Amino acid sequence: MFSTKNLKLEESDIPSTWVFQYYLDLPEQLTGQDIKIRSIFNPNDKTPSFCIYVDKTIMQYKFKDFSTGKGGNKADLVQLLFNLGYPQATRRIIQDYNTFIQAGGTTEQSFKPQAKWKIDYIKYRSWSIEDRKYWLSFRIGKTMLDEYNVKPIEYFNMAKDDNGLHKSLQVGSKWCYGYFDKNNDVFKIYQPNSKKHKFHKVKNHIQGIDQLKYKKPYLVICSSLKDAMCLKSIGYNIEVIAPDSENTMIKPHVIFNLKKRFKKVITLFDNDDAGIAAVKRYAETYNIYGFVPTICKDISDAMKLHGLEKVHKMLKPLLKETLNK
DSSP, rough: OOOOOOOOOOOGGGHHHHHHHHHOOSSEEEEEEEEEEEOSSSSTSSSSOEEEETTTEEEEEEEEEEOOOOEEEEHHHHHHTTTTOOOHHHHHHHHHHHHHTTTOOOOOOOOOOOOEEEEEEEOOOOOHHHHHHHHHTTTHHHHHHHHHHEEEEEEEEEEEETEEEEEEEEEOSSSOOEEOOOTTEEEEEEOTTTTSSSEESSSSBTTTTOOOOSEEESEEEESHHHHHHHHHHTOOOOOOOOETTSSSSSOOHHHHHHHHOOOOEEEEEOSEEEEEEHHHHHHHHHHOOEEOOOEEEEEHHHHHHHHHHHHHHHHHHHHHHTTTO
């Protein structure tokens, strides 16, 4: 006779590990580790950008798709996968789970969130001629770098305690920079010539928020701190910020405050799928309009490849058109 003791009537009783494994057909069991796969919502995703991770505050798996900006918990995943509302998604999870159990499936597996690498030491260095050449190619000088608290780093050390063992990893390169907040706490490491460790996010932070003076009429939300500094260096009557990435939406209460303090807020993101999608999301969500560069992927690269005159010629009409919307 079939036992019903493992059947579930509530979506909250169904393990998030099972939901992600079942609906995403993952190549490995989720036992507490973070994994990254190619986006299931963006067929053009060439580099895995769909992150599945443990939210330790509730000990449940969640996801963040950095190629589309989508994210959430197990119910959000099923809603997006099958275009369902929340009640329909939870009913489907319950039905599919119970069918799985009745067919002899099991969800018995170990679950222990893995320790994550944390920066425990940063070795600073002095600015070099190579640094100067690199940043000036984007029209970003030392005064601007000092204002935005960007510092050259020789290396940074990462450590974690894993199953009673202390592990340590030293990361650095010839071009290595730390982005620091107003309290001199690092929030991001940038290594422009490193493929494996180009960006290392330390904590959430709206880049440039500490430097806002609220003395200009317009605010431009850019795709990166480098683009923001490059844009500001041109001398327009603007101030600039940048979220962690184009796919990270700035929180509503922050946007509300910014719209109160500036005459107009607009976006300027990269000319790629993620950037174009971000411009659309900010317009639909916050009624904040934006545009993308037309001569290059981003503003800093455009400045390096084409120079100030050509970049200004491109930007001036686009800024005017967007600010008048």
